Each structure stands twice: as structure tokens, then as C-alpha cells.
Amino acid sequence: MVTTRIDPERVLRGPSRGRETRGTRVFGAFNTVFLILLCALMLYPFITVLAQSFSSPGAINAGQVSFWPVGFNTDTYAAVMQNETFWRNYGNTVLYTVTGTAIAMVLTTTYAFVLSKPHLKGRKVLIGIAVFTMFFNGGLVPNYVLISSLGMKNTMWAIVLPGAISVFNLLVMKSFFESLPKELEEAAQIDGLGWYGIFGRIVLPLSKAVIATMILFYSVAFWNDWFAAFLYLDKTELFPVTLFLRNLIAGASTTASEGAAAAGTTTALVSSNIQAVTMILTVIPILCIYPFVQRFFVTGVMLGSVKG
Amino acid sequence: MSDVYGRTPFKATRRGLIGFSVAATGAMALAACSDDGDAEVDLDAQSKGAMDDFKADTQFKATEPFTLSLLWTEWPDLPVTDTWTFFDEIEKRTNVKFELTTIPFSDAVEKRSLLLSAGDAPSIIPLVYTGEEDSFVSSGAIVPMSDYVEHMPNFQKYVEEWDLGGMIDNLKQADGKYYMLPGLQEVSVPVFTLVIRKDVFESVAGGIPETWDEMREALVKIKAAYPDSYPLADGFEAASMLNYAAHAFGAQAGWGFGDGMMDDGNGGLQYTAVSEGYKQMVEYFRGLVADGLLDTDSLTAANDGSGGGSVAEKFANELVFAASGSSGTAIEFAQALNETVGEGNYEVLQIAPPGGPAGQVVEPRNFWNGFMLNAEAAESEYFLATLQFLDWLYYNPEARELIRWGVLDETYTKDADGKITLKPEFSLDAYNINPGAPTDIQADLGWSNSVFADSTEARSLKESYNTPTFVEYIDSVLSTRTPRDPNPPAPLDEMELEQASLLATPLKDTVDTNTLRFIMGERDIAEWDDYVAELEAQGLQQYVDLVNGARTRFEEENS
Numbered sequence: 001m002v003t004t005r006i007d008p009e010r011v012l013r014g015p016s017r018g019r020e021t022r023g024t025r026v027f028g029a030f031n032t033v034f035l036i037l038l039c040a041l042m043l044y045p046f047i048t049v050l051a052q053s054f055s056s057p058g059a060i061n062a063g064q065v066s067f068w069p070v071g072f073n074t075d076t077y078a079a080v081m082q083n084e085t086f087w088r089n090y091g092n093t094v095l096y097t098v099t100g101t102a103i104a105m106v107l108t109t110t111y112a113f114v115l116s117k118p119h120l121k122g123r124k125v126l127i128g129i130a131v132f133t134m135f136f137n138g139g140l141v142p143n144y145v146l147i148s149s150l151g152m153k154n155t156m157w158a159i160v161l162p163g164a165i166s167v168f169n170l171l172v173m174k175s176f177f178e179s180l181p182k183e184l185e186e187a188a189q190i191d192g193l194g195w196y197g198i199f200g201r202i203v204l205p206l207s208k209a210v211i212a213t214m215i216l217f218y219s220v221a222f223w224n225d226w227f228a229a230f231l232y233l234d235k236t237e238l239f240p241v242t243l244f245l246r247n248l249i250a251g252a253s254t255t256a257s258e259g260a261a262a263a264g265t266t267t268a269l270v271s272s273n274i275q276a277v278t279m280i281l282t283v284i285p286i287l288c289i290y291p292f293v294q295r296f297f298v299t300g301v302m303l304g305s306v307k308g
Numbered sequence: 309m310s311d312v313y314g315r316t317p318f319k320a321t322r323r324g325l326i327g328f329s330v331a332a333t334g335a336m337a338l339a340a341c342s343d344d345g346d347a348e349v350d351l352d353a354q355s356k357g358a359m360d361d362f363k364a365d366t367q368f369k370a371t372e373p374f375t376l377s378l379l380w381t382e383w384p385d386l387p388v389t390d391t392w393t394f395f396d397e398i399e400k401r402t403n404v405k406f407e408l409t410t411i412p413f414s415d416a417v418e419k420r421s422l423l424l425s426a427g428d429a430p431s432i433i434p435l436v437y438t439g440e441e442d443s444f445v446s447s448g449a450i451v452p453m454s455d456y457v458e459h460m461p462n463f464q465k466y467v468e469e470w471d472l473g474g475m476i477d478n479l480k481q482a483d484g485k486y487y488m489l490p491g492l493q494e495v496s497v498p499v500f501t502l503v504i505r506k507d508v509f510e511s512v513a514g515g516i517p518e519t520w521d522e523m524r525e526a527l528v529k530i531k532a533a534y535p536d537s538y539p540l541a542d543g544f545e546a547a548s549m550l551n552y553a554a555h556a557f558g559a560q561a562g563w564g565f566g567d568g569m570m571d572d573g574n575g576g577l578q579y580t581a582v583s584e585g586y587k588q589m590v591e592y593f594r595g596l597v598a599d600g601l602l603d604t605d606s607l608t609a610a611n612d613g614s615g616g617g618s619v620a621e622k623f624a625n626e627l628v629f630a631a632s633g634s635s636g637t638a639i640e641f642a643q644a645l646n647e648t649v650g651e652g653n654y655e656v657l658q659i660a661p662p663g664g665p666a667g668q669v670v671e672p673r674n675f676w677n678g679f680m681l682n683a684e685a686a687e688s689e690y691f692l693a694t695l696q697f698l699d700w701l702y703y704n705p706e707a708r709e710l711i712r713w714g715v716l717d718e719t720y721t722k723d724a725d726g727k728i729t730l731k732p733e734f735s736l737d738a739y740n741i742n743p744g745a746p747t748d749i750q751a752d753l754g755w756s757n758s759v760f761a762d763s764t765e766a767r768s769l770k771e772s773y774n775t776p777t778f779v780e781y782i783d784s785v786l787s788t789r790t791p792r793d794p795n796p797p798a799p800l801d802e803m804e805l806e807q808a809s810l811l812a813t814p815l816k817d818t819v820d821t822n823t824l825r826f827i828m829g830e831r832d833i834a835e836w837d838d839y840v841a842e843l844e845a846q847g848l849q850q851y852v853d854l855v856n857g858a859r860t861r862f863e864e865e866n867s
Contacts, residue, residue, distance in 0.1 A: 058647035063621030071647070085387040144426045230419065234409040236382055243412055248384040250414035274385075 052276035053077070060272045076277045085236060086244060086278070093223060093240040094285075100160035100222040101215055107164050108173060108214060109207075113199055115170070116177035127174075134167045140231075147232050158232035159240070163221070169214050176210045177203065212296030216289065223286045245282050249275050349686050351459070357403070357693035364461040368700035370403035374690045376697070377430030379423070380408040381416045381759055386751060394754025397715060404697050424449050424682070431685035431694065434759050435677045438479060439566070441488040444680070445481050446802040451681040452485040459695045462703035466492045466764065475673060477866075478794055482801035482858065484865065490675030491763030492703065495770070497785040498661055498671050500548045500563075503633040503641060505623075506657040518788070519663045520556055520592060523630075527601040530629050538603035540596060541631040543619035546607040546824060548632035550589070555671050555792055556664025557592070558585030561823065564671060567812055568819070569855050571795045575863070576856050579848060581819040582840050588665060593827045603628055604828055624648045633658070635778045639740075657777065660785040670785060672794040677763050678702065702764055712769060714755040728772040739773045798859035811851040818843055 047067055052060050056071030064070045080086055114120060115127055138146070143162070152158040180203065188198050204211070226242035233239055357370040382388065388408070399405050409430045411419040416435070423429040424444055433450075444450045457463055467473055472492055479486035509516055512533045513526030523540075530539040542549040550562030560570050560580040572578035580586055596602040606619050606628075620637075622628040624644035633641070638656050645654045661670050679702065685694055700707050713720040713728060720730045730736060735745035736756060750756040756773070771779050800808055822839050825831040831839075 056647070058643050062624040062644045062647040063618060064647070084389070141422065141425050144422060144428075148426070148428060230412065230415060231422065234411065236387055236410045239412070244384065247382065247412035247414040 049276045049279055052272055053280045055273060057273040060276075073273075076273050077281075080274060080277045080281065086241065086281075088237055089239050089241040089244045090282075092238060093242065096156060096159050096229075096240055097219050097222040099156060100163070101218040103160055104164045104166070104169075104218045104222075105211070105215060108166070108170050108218075109204070109211070110199075111165060112170050112173035113177055113203060115174045130165070130167050130170055144231055153232050154234055154238060156238075159225070159228050160222070162228065163225070166218070166221070169217055173207075173210055173214060176207060180206060209296045212293050216293045216296075219289065220286055241282050245278050248278055349455075349691065351456075351692050354689050354691040355693070356689040358690075358696055359693075362459075362461065362696045362699075364465040365704065365706075367706070368402050368696050368704070370690075370693050370697065373399075373403040373405065374693065375405045375407050376432055376690075376694060377407045377409060378432045379420065379430045379434065380406075380410050381413050381435055382410050383413045383758060386757065388754065389752070391752050392754030393714070394711075394757065397710070398701075401710075402697055402700065404693075427684075429682045431682050431688070432679055432698065433682060434679045434763075436488050436490075436680050437677050438488065438490055438675050441680050442481070442805070445487050446805070449683055450487050451683055451686045452483075452487050453489050453681065454480070454485040454487075456695050457489070459692060460489075460699035460703070462699045463489065463492075466703050470494050472673075475675065475794055478797045480797060480799050480862075482799040482804070484799075488678055488680040489698075489702065490678035491765070493674065493676055493765055493770075494767040495782060495786060496673040496675075496791065497782050498552050499634050500544075500632055501552050501634075501661045501781075502630050502659050503638045504630040504657055504659055505626075506655040507653075508626075508629050516657070516659055517662055518668070520553065521664075523662050524592075524596065524601070527596065527630075528599070531599075531601055534626060534629075537627045537629065538600060538622075539629040540601055541603035541606035541619045541622065541628040543606045543632055543637075545610065546827070549607075550593075550823070552632075552661040552671065553593075553664070554580075554586070554589055555669050556662060556666055557589035558664075558666035559583055559589055561586065561589065565816065565819075566795075567808070567855070568816060569795065569798070569852070571793065575796060575859075577795065577798055577852070577859055579815075579843075579852055581815075581823070582843060582848070585666060587836060590823060590826045591833060592664075594829060594833060597827055597829055602827075606631070607824060607827065620644045635774070635781075638777075658781045660781070660789050663789070668789050669792050670789045672792045676765075679763075701760065705766060705769075708764055708766070708769055710755075711760050712756055712773060714749050714753060719749050719753070719755065726768060736773065740775070741773065796859060797862055798855050799862060800855070800858050804854055804858055808851065808854055811847050811854070814846050815843055815848060815851060818846060 048065070051065050051067055051069045053076070054069035054072055054074065055065045056073050057076075059065055059070035111126075111130070115123060115130075117123070120126075137143070147153055147158050147162065152161065184202055184206075185198050188202050193201065224242060226240065226246050229238075229240050229243045230246075233243075357372045357374050359366075359368060359371060362368060380388070388410070395406055407430070409423070411423075417440075420429070420433065421443075424433075427449075429449075441450060467476055470492060476486070479488065479490070481487060504516070506516065508530060509526055513529045515526075517523040517526050527539045531537060544563075547562035551564040552562075554561035554564060560566060560568070565580070568579050568581055569577040570580045570583075593602060597604060603619075603622065606622075609618075619628060619631045620640055621644065623631060623641045625648055631637070631641075635658060638658050642654075642656050645656065663669065679698065681694075681698075685691060688694065701711075709716075709728075713730070714734075716722060718731075719734050720728055722728050730742050730749070732742060733745055733747060734753075735742040735748050736750055737743060737748050738750050738756065747753065755761070767782075771782070774782075818839075822831060822842075826833055826836075826839075
């Protein structure tokens with residue numbers, strides 16, 4: 001066995017900063033500038049959309065809007081907020097996201113917990129089944145036929161159930177559970193807890209970080225998803241707001257054929273202004289979640305990723 | 309980051325979606341094997357609800373009420389609301405109730421393919437443009453409409469009145485039947501053409517160009533007056549400009565490229581992209597680019613809603629003075645100019661596509677969107693009534709007026725000359741009629757909806773809601789331009805269709821890429837022969853022979 005002598009003073013000092021050489025200073029400066037530029041690059045589109053949402057449609061068409069609103073107007077906000085379909089779809093998104101995330105969390109945590117137990121018989125098969133779906137799937141039309149034969153078309157379940165277990169998230173959780181000390185569970189067993197007790201009272205409270213991360217992953221995914229809704233829902237009153245948004249944005253940009261372009265320009269003169277307002281209103285809630293979950297987010301992902 | 313599926317099932321791009329619709333169509337061919345596309349139809353037994361004495365110009369009313377499922381495309385700014393009287397009025401008049409399957413406009417074509425592929429489509433599938441039905445024919449997913457047009461007197465009346473018989477024949481598939489019924493137009497003018505700054509063309513360039521050569525001279529003068537400008541632009545990845553320009557050079561390009569085959573003048577077909585006319589067109593636009601007269605961004609950038617390469621923006625800032633567009637684009641340009649140049653200081657005009665070496669010609673007369681019927685509809689006991697209803701809805705003049713304007717004397721009035729006036733308490737904002745009135749007949753009542761309203765139109769109806777400048781545009785096209793004759797029909801059978809698409813797709817890719825490269829000056833025009841040789845190496849001759857074979861067969865069978 002190799003023993004390493006630890007110098008307590010050095011540990012307290014933290015990582016050695018040493019003398020700052022010119023190299024590190026240049027690197028630091030470069031790093032700062034680079035990251036600020038990168039940050040600006042990421043923020044620019046968002047700020048432009050924000051500025052556009054408060055500008056007059058004419059000014060946007062004339063290309064005058066970049067950082068600040070030109071021809072300040074809040075009428076569009078008022079108009080979009082009065083749009084019943086928008087709010088109904090918004091409500092749907094909230095419902096789908098909350099329900100979907102709840103179901104996904106229950107299924108993913110329980111499945112991951114089971115898979116994290118090495119003594120489970122058939123564990124490899126269970127993992128294999130999950131991983132298999134990462135690489136292969138039935139394809140679009142068969143999936144569609146399946147969902148509609150199950151009677152889930154035009155219901156919330158078509159949105160929330162097919163995506164309930166994300167294999168990526170499942171594997172992250174599984175590794176996290178595997179990294180929890182086995183001794184804790186053994187102690188709990190000795191004290192008379194069954195598997196459900198161990199899971200509910202010991203494992204879950206210790207997994208707040210990873211759970212928060214998964215909630216974030218799932219809710220962002222459900223919030224942003226429009227494709228499943230596009231496939232399985234045929235009624236406007238069931239659409240999530242992302243489908244409303246996609247219709248608004250992608251509908252305006254069509255060059256596929258003359259007919260489509262004509263329909264895009266002559267009937268749906270949806271101004272960039274309305275698009276911008278809708279985008280802002282749609283991203284705000286999910287944007288607000290990030291700062292609150294961020295600290296879990298980083299630790300959670302790190303915890304899951306390194307095993308050892 | 310992972311998505312709901314934990315993988316990336318599908319990139320949300322238009323191109324990706326097209327891929328999936330192709331896959332879906334393929335899958336459909338398999339899925340549809342089991343059901344017999346040519347199920348026996350016995351119209352006598354399937355005549356529930358049908359009128360015995362249904363004829364042209366009569367009101368259709370089903371003898372017993374029934375429901376029809378309908379694929380409804382929803383535009384983001386026109387959601388169906390409870391206040392819509394459109395559906396109620398149709399039901400009141402005809403006893404037919406619609407049951408909607410709503411699909412978003414953004415991906416309507418893809419969803420339509422999916423629904424048809426999965427055998428889940430509603431009975432009536434509107435907003436179908438000619439050619440879009442081709443991929444559903446062989447699987448038997450849609451009804452061969454030509455078998456039943458004898459029960460559609462209004463349709464036949466318009467076809468005869470407006471002399472559309474020849475064009476209808478062109479809809480035929482290889483089996484001699486046609487599977488969609490198009491929207492019929494009494495007059496057909498190019499929807500997309502040049503939108504110009506009339507005031508600048510008049511003051512700087514000495515008038516509105518009638519030919520592409522005059523256009524070039526005008527552009528040179530404008531460029532001299534506005535040295536920073538690239539006065540001509542497209543905004544639709546060159547597809548729009550090449551579309552309306554090609555006819556003047558005796559070719560087909562852009563949106564109008566079709567399968568690439570066009571009339572060779574001797575009753576056969578030739579590949580347009582290797583024709584002399586096509587080369588002339590390419591050289592013409594190449595010349596414009598070389599002299600800085602054509603905005604190259606607008607030929608390559610994807611359309612973001614206001615024209616690729618920010619055409620509207622450039623138009624507003626006097627960097628572009630003529631660009632491709634429809635009447636809607638003209639309004640958009642005007643809005644943008646209000647912000648920069650100021651209202652009253654400019655004039656925007658849609659002009660007839662300039663003529664060229666092939667004469668003052670424009671695209672052949674066109675159909676507009678029509679409908680197809682899901683094969684399941686032919687099994688319904690209400691099938692005959694469905695046919696009569698659709699005949700009324702799509703081709704009865706009164707129905708067309710109803711769909712456009714609403715209920716006579718309720719939303720609009722009509723004087724002795726047939727002039728239609730919207731009542732002051734109603735507006736039609738989409739066409740800027742009575743703006744500010746409390747009720748919009750389109751958004752609030754469902755009239756003038758894009759699913760049905762644009763399809764079949766008499767000239768008077770078309771003129772009744774369009775702006776005087778658009779009516780002027782119609783006049784100028786009809787009085788100064790001749791529509792080209794349609795190409796002779798050469799419908800392919802199922803095997804040929806497959807072969808043709810294998811050959812045509814790479815050919816078209818080569819054509820598209822090189823057309824742009826030649827125009828942009830990225831490829832030397834001296835290499836034209838090499839380009840032709842490249843096409844030949846890709847099986848051009850085989851493709852041309854295939855289509856001409858079908859052409860000869862069609863000729864033999866139908867003469």
C-alpha cells in the first residue's frame with residue numbers, strides 16, 4: 001500500500017498560485033476577453049429578439065433594430081396576451097410539462113435505482129432493453145400507428161408517456177445511485193427498513209442534486225418539445241405553446257414552392273414583432289427556472305458522471 | 309442536452325421534415341398493400357343524403373344531415389374560434405357538418421403525408437396543389453376523382469366556360485385518371501413577379517421596363533444614381549426570380565422547374581436545363597451579377613419570412629429597387645418604406661414579368677389549390693352526397709362568393725352591376741378593406757379563410773377584394789403578355805415514376821447548384837459544355853427517353 005504524506009499547510013493554502021508569470025497573466029486576460037465575447041455572442045440574439053418585441057413592425061422590417069427598441073410599442077404584447085389560443089396553449093404546455101416531468105421522475109428514479117443494484121437478477125437485460133432504444137426505434141409511421149392504436153392520440157398521454165424515460169437521464173441517475181455508499185443501505189436494512197423504505201427515506205433524500213438536475217432536464221425537454229405534439233395532436237386547443245410558436249415562425253418562412261410561399265406571404269403577414277413577443281413570452285418561465293436550479297445542475301451532473 | 313426521448317429523434321428543420329415525409333410516403337406504399345385501392349364503388353347504394361336533381365348553379369342541400377371529416381390547416385394568425393359563423397352557415401345551407409383535424413400551417417405538408425401514410429387522414433384534404441397528389445396515387449390512398457366528375461356539374465361547367473379542358477387532361481396520371489381536383493381560375497396571372505419602386509424607375513430609369521433588356525438598362529441607370537445599391541434582388545433562393553424570368557427565355561427554372569421537361573416544339577419533351585434558352589437566361593443573370601446589378605445574398609440566403617438576404621430591409625434602405633414578390637410582399641415593402649423614406653415619398657408597384665427572347669410570354673395558365681379525397685371516403689354511404697357537396701363548395705359561384713364575403717346582405721351587399729361592398733360594420737383586414745371596423749369577417753367570422761377561399765375564382769370575384777393596383781397588375785399581364793402553352797402531358801406509370809425520381813433528383817441537384825454557380829460567376833460560362841456533359845453522365849439521356857416514351861404512349865392511348 002502506498003501512503004501519501006499530506007502537508008496540511010499546503011492544503012489550507014489551496015492550489016498553488018505561485019508567482020504569476022507573464023504567460024498566466026496573458027492567458028487570464030485572453031480568457032476573460034474570449035469568454036466575454038462568447039457571452040456577448042450568446043446573448044446577442046436574445047437581446048435582439050427582446051428589442052424587437054418592443055419595436056414597431058416597420059422599424060424591424062427596415063432593419064433598424066439591434067440592441068434597443070426602435071419605435072417603442074407594447075401594443076403587440078397586449079395583443080398577444082389577449083390571444084385566447086396562445087394562453088390555452090400556454091396552459092397546455094404547463095400541464096404537459098408538470099405531468100410529464102412528474103411521471104418521468106417517478107419512472108426514471110425507480111428504474112435507475114433498481115438498475116443500480118448489482119445483485120439484481122437480469123440487470124444486464126434490463127439495461128440492454130433501455131440502451132437498445134437509444135440506438136433503434138420503430139420509425140415514425142409505426143410509432144404513429146402505435147400511439148393511435150393505443151388510443152392516446154389527441155390526449156395528453158401521447159405527449160407525456162412516450163418520452164417518460166430518457167435513457168441518457170436514466171444512465172446518469174444509475175451511476176449516481178451506484179456511487180452512494182453501500183454501507184448506508186446496509187445500516188438501514190439492519191434497522192429494519194425494506195427496499196421501499198431505503199429508497200424513499202435514505203436514497204432519495206441523499207439524491208437531491210441529481211433529482212433537481214433531472215427535473216430540470218425533463219422539464220426543459222417537455223417545455224421545448226413540439227414534435228410529439230405535432231405528430232399526435234390534431235386539435236388546436238390541445239397544442240402546446242411551442243407548436244403555436246413554431247407555426248408562427250416557421251410558417252412565415254417558406255421557399256419550398258410557389259404555393260407555399262404565396263400562402264406564407266399573402267395570408268400570414270405575421271410580423272417579426274409578433275414573433276418576437278411570442279418567443280419572449282414563451283421562454284420566460286423556463287429561463288426563470290435556470291438560476292434556481294443551477295447550483296444543483298452543476299453538482300448533479302458532476303456527481304453522476306465520475307464514478308469511483 | 310437530452311430531449312424528451314433521450315436521443316435526438318428528429319431535428320426540427322424543414323429539410324429534415326421533408327426527409328421524413330419521403331420516408332412516410334415509402335412506408336405508405338407498404339402499408340397500403342393490404343387494402344385494395346380500387347374497392348368497388350356503387351354510387352346507387354352510396355347515395356344516402358344525395359340530391360336527385362343536383363345540377364349546376366343549384367344550392368346543394370343534403371337530404372339528410374351528415375358529417376364530413378376535413379383536414380384543416382391552421383394559420384397562426386387565424387385560429388378557428390367560437391365566433392366563426394363559417395361552419396354554421398355551411399351546415400345550415402347544406403346539412404353537412406365538418407369535423408376538423410387541425411394541422412399547423414408550418415408543417416402542414418409533412419403532417420398530411422404522415423396522416424395519409426398511417427391511413428388516418430380525414431376524408432377531405434384541401435389545399436392540394438397540382439403535382440402534390442402524385443406520391444399518393446400508386447398506393448391507392450386517394451380517390452381517382454376523374455371517375456366521378458360526371459356527378460360534379462358545377463365543376464364541368466366552369467371547365468367548359470373557362471376553357472380548362474386541356475389543362476385538366478394534363479392532370480392525368482399514367483392510368484389515365486386524375487386524382488385531385490384543382491381550384492379553377494378564370495384568369496391566371498403569375499402570383500410572384502417583380503415588385504419595383506415605381507417612382508425611382510420613372511425618375512431615374514425613364515419608365516417601367518417591359519423586357520429584360522430594358523430592365524438591364526434601367527438597373528444600370530439606377531446603379532449610377534445609387535452607387536451603393538444592388539438594385540435587383542430575389543429573396544427566395546433565386547427560385548422565384550428564375551421561375552418568372554425563365555419563360556421569357558423559353559425555359560423553365562426555379563419553382564417552375566417541375567420535372568425539368570418542357571415542350572420541344574415538336575410534340576415531344578426536352579430537358580430545359582440544357583436548352584439554349586436556359587443558357588441565355590443564365591448568361592443574362594450572370595451579366596447582372598458581374599456588373600453589380602443583382603444582389604447575390606438574396607439568391608442564396610434562406611427566406612426568414614421577409615425575404616432571404618433581408619430584401620425588405622434593403623428595399624427600405626434604397627439598396628434594392630426591384631425584387632421578387634407577391635401582392636403581400638408589396639405591402640410589406642411599403643410598410644418598411646414608411647419607416648425610412650416616409651409615406652407618400654415612394655410608390656411600390658407589382659409589374660408584369662418582363663419579356664425576353666421568347667417574346668412577351670408568362671407562365672402557362674395555372675390552377676390554384678384544390679382538394680383530394682381520402683380513399684376511405686369512397687366507401688362511405690354518403691359518397692355521392694360528398695361529391696355533390698364538394699362540387700357545390702368548390703365550384704358553385706354562389707358558394708365561392710359566400711366563402712369569400714360571407715352572407716349576402718348580412719356582411720356585404722351587391723349592387724345591380726354585381727359590385728360587392730362590405731358593410732361598414734365589417735372589415736377584411738387581410739386586404740385592407742374597411743380597416744378599423746369592429747368585426748373582421750376573416751378573423752372573427754371565418755369567411756375568406758385560406759383553406760377554401762382562394763381556390764376557385766371568377767375574375768370578378770378576384771377583383772372584388774384585391775387592391776386597385778393588383779387589378780391593374782392583372783390587366784397589364786392579361787393585355788400585354790401571353791401565357792405559354794402548357795407542356796404536353798407525359799404521365800409516368802408506377803415503375804417509371806420510381807426510375808424517373810431516381811434519375812431526376814440528382815440531375816436537378818446538379819442543375820440547381822450549377823445554375824447558381826454560373827450566375828454568381830463562380831463557374832466560368834465557358835464550361836457550359838462540361839456542365840452538359842456532367843448531366844449526361846448522370847443519365848440525362850435515359851431520363852429524357854423515359855419521359856418521351858411515356859409521352860408517346862399517352863399520345864397513342866389518347867388520340
